[in-house]
Amino acid sequence: MRLAGLGMALLLGACEATEVVSPSAPPASAAAPVAPPVAPTATPSGDDPCTAALPTAAGAEFAGVVRHVIDGDSLCVGPADGDGSTWIEVRLMDFDAPEHNHAGGAAAEETLTRLVLDRAVECVVTPGRSGTRSWDRTHAVCRLDGAALGDLLRGAGVDEGGN
Secondary structure, eight states, X not given: OOOOOTTOOOOOTTOOOOOOOOXXXXXXXXXXXXXXXXXXXXXXXXXXXXXXXXXXXTTOEEEEEEEEEEETTEEEEEOTTOOGGGOEEEEESSXXXXXXXXXXXXXXXXXXXXXXXXXXXXXXXXXXXXBSEEXXXXXXXXXXXXXXXXXXXXXXXXOOOOO
C-alpha cells in the first residue's frame, strides 16, 4: 500500500479496530459518562491517552497526525479530529532515547515534541527484539515528510541510550 498526502486519514492496513475492555470496565450495558475529546498538548505527564487497537502485522502501514509525545522514542498517531480512543501508541524502532530518569531523557522528549507534534507522519510496523509490540505500543518506523524520525532525532543531536 502506498501512502501519500499530509491530510490522509488514519490507515490500519489489514488491522481492524477492536474494542478493548479492561477487567475493571463496567459491562457494556452499563451507562458510562462520555468523556470530551482529549487535547494532545493538555495531557498531564504520566497519563496515557492513546487507547486505539494496535496494528501488529509486520509491514502494516498506518498514517495520521502525531497527537501526543510520551517520551523521546514513543508517541501517539491518530486522525486530526480523533480522540485518544483512535490514537495508536508507537514505540519508534529506529531510535532508542534515554529514559526519563536518565541524562538526556527530558531533552529527547522535548526534541521529539518540537519535531513532530501536530504533524502528519507515515508509519510501518517493524519487528523489534520482542516482536511487533511491547506493553501497549506497536513497534514502527515513522517518517515525517519522507525522513525517518530516528534520523531526524540523531540530526537534532539527541543522544541514544535507552533500554
